[in-house]
Amino acid sequence: MLTSQIIMQVFHTKSKIIITCNNRLSAYLQQEVEALGYKITRTFSTGLELEGTLNDCIPLNLNLRCASQVLYSIKTFTAENPARLYKELLEIAWEELIDFTGYFSVTSTVDNETITTPLFANLKVKDAIVDRIKEKKEIRPNTGPEANKAVIHLYWKENDAEIFIDTSGETLAKHGYRKIPGKAPMLEALAAGTIMATGWDKKSPFVVPMCGSGTLAIEAALLACDKTPGLFRMNYGFMHILGYEEEVFFAERRKLKDQAKREIDFRIVATDISEDAVDISIKNARTAGVDHLIDFSVCDFADTVVPEGPGVVMFNPEYGERLGVHSKLEATYKRIGDFMKQKCKGYRGYIFTGNPDLAKKIGLRADRRIEFYNGKLDCRLLEYELYEGSKREPKAAE
Structure with a gap:
């Protein structure tokens, strides 16, 4: 005490x-x-x-x-x-x-x-x-x-x-830049955790088809340029405790501002078939100050232009919690698998899902199944090594 x-x-x-x-x-x-x-x-x-x-x-x-x-x-x-x-x-x-x-x-x-x-x-x-x-x-x-x-x-x-x-007051899990949440958004803290789980080097391309409100792409950009969530917020619980020394807060904030990089020398790509979703993503990225680091475009995910690898491609598709959407989503998950096989060779692929039955439709064998919760929903981040050629392809006879 x-x-x-x-x-x-x-x-x-x-x-x-x-x-x-x-x-x-x-x-x-x-x-x-x-x-x-x-x-x-x-x-x-x-x-x-x-x-x-x-x-x-x-x-x-x-x-x-x-x-x-x-x-x-x-x-x-x-x-x-x-x-x-x-x-x-x-x-x-x-x-x-x-x-x-x-x-x-x-x-x-x-x-x-x-x-x-x-x-x-x-x-x-x-x-x-x-x-x-x-x-x-x-x-x-x-x-x-x-x-x-x-x-x-x-x-x-x-x-x-x-x-x-x-000492936080309002939760730190929301990072403060997402003024327009979009449809079924992933919590910022969860998005950051899933990106960290991939072991991404923050130096190679990061591709997010089906980007929704842009959270994964924005968190990747923030990680890449060492920009922390504290730069989006000016009120915390510790500020309202007697004895608070504001110079400590401002010194830390200046340090974080100085360490943040303005530019990166690789591409972060975010696409969505919904024009509204991409518009929301751009606005959220602008609030975060990273809109210039992300290549946004409106297209079907299968038409996403993937930079030359190695890199990371990451999907957060619907989980099919509502009745009557499974058959359509089964086809979508199969197309995701085809896209990764055909267009993302040399990459590591990741799919975040709360539906193991739909995950089977991807048609690829996961190298890792990393456990997360999205709210109370038991989820997995599935990892796939997307080799240039078949992993089991025999060497040509000499």
């Missing part, structure tokens, strides 16, 4: 940091965090743990592509019921953390038999914070559901409870 004296210095005091992510993204999140020089103490399916200060949370928030929230622990305790939860939280010097003239919100992950809805747990947290600040400062802070100011997060499983400052 952080004492009252330490609470005043959370930006310089080490504590547990939990970085959350969507299920099955933690391996790629781990790569990112280690690349930033942090030592990870524990990894789990929906995140990882390390130790650091609230100031350490600033570069984490600005750099990470696969993360959802960066949580800084301020107290762990035992709570068998809401009354004990309230009592423990009342002891924290909230008046030294939250601007009592400001606003805060509460989120939670709760699995306790005395709680039927997380909203009740959230209410007990809010009551404790408000009552403490009212007692110490004689002013009642405002609270509500918006996560755009100070955010406090409760983790409560059985009798074990932990309270965090959510």
